[in-house]
Amino acid sequence: MKKDKVYTEYMYSGKIIKVRRDWVKIKKGKQEHRTWMEVVEFSNAVGIIALLNEEEIILVEQFRYAPGEKLLEIPAGKMDPNESPEAAAVRELIEETGYRPNKVKRIFSLYTTPGFTDEYMHIMLCEDLEYVGVNPDEDEVINVVKYNIKDLEKMVLERKIKDAKTVLAVLYLTRRQ
Template sequence: MKNIEEKTIHTEKIYEGKIIDLQVDDVVLPDGEKAKREIVKHPGAVAIIPITKDKKIVFVKQYRKPLEKTLVEIPAGKLDDNEQPLAAAIRELEEETGYTTKELNFVTSFYTSPGFADELIYIYITDTLEKLETPVQGDDDEFIEIIELTLDEAKQYVEEEKIHDAKTNYAILYLHALGRM
């Protein structure tokens, strides 16, 4: 089997932030040449596919500064220090939607941008939502609007690029493949 791994010989930390850290690694390539790799370090994230009793998907509408536009997405957020993905998923569901659940099922996990970042996102699904009597306070700098869509409406949003991120597109394809909505 051919060796295609790169060996790190030096790491320079460039930035440490609230959400991400940035580093530049000097590496030795399989052919012995050297190269630099710019790497975003991320603690990981969760996303939830929340389905109401009347078979609507709960989405959050949120302005995304890097894109300079508003997107419709499934609820999601980063893992806090030493937080387990399941606990983070329940926390994010409550903070972003005002719903909770006693039953979250793991769907999958995937790397969001493996060419430059180590972020791993865990996807969960629930169709046993309960409205919280008292909403949970979310992040102070997060302004979101809740919308509920049928699967067909969500597919239309994909065509209109109102839904235009990987995790949400994955969720819609997953629900479509299940054929249960």
């Protein structure tokens, strides 16, 4: 199957997202079909596995407007233009938790929800943390919490952790070694 973009129009341009729709020609064998494809454009992002030590991880608890509830998550945020995932992880971790990592390593990268957005997230492992003071964005109300890694898998299975990037981080943490 091949898809050729024929036309693009932007429907919305906001503070953190753009919404476009593309008129595409889909070729499947000898058949051809045309349809609109809607895409939410978002910058690349980082998700941060912040290890305090071999047994503890830093998570953030914050109210998320879209689902309408408070979620427990790994720290995360969008990358600035031309910013490396490593630099973004350091910046975001300090902003959200007040901890600066001395070791940063990319674990894996993924499309968060490829059915409708182009968001590409790098999951970063941050270690050797030192507290330097928190500096959250103006519109963020974040509660920084520490959890024992052994407790996280049970929390996922009990549906206490619902955020996809955090579920993947827990899977990584509980399966590594």
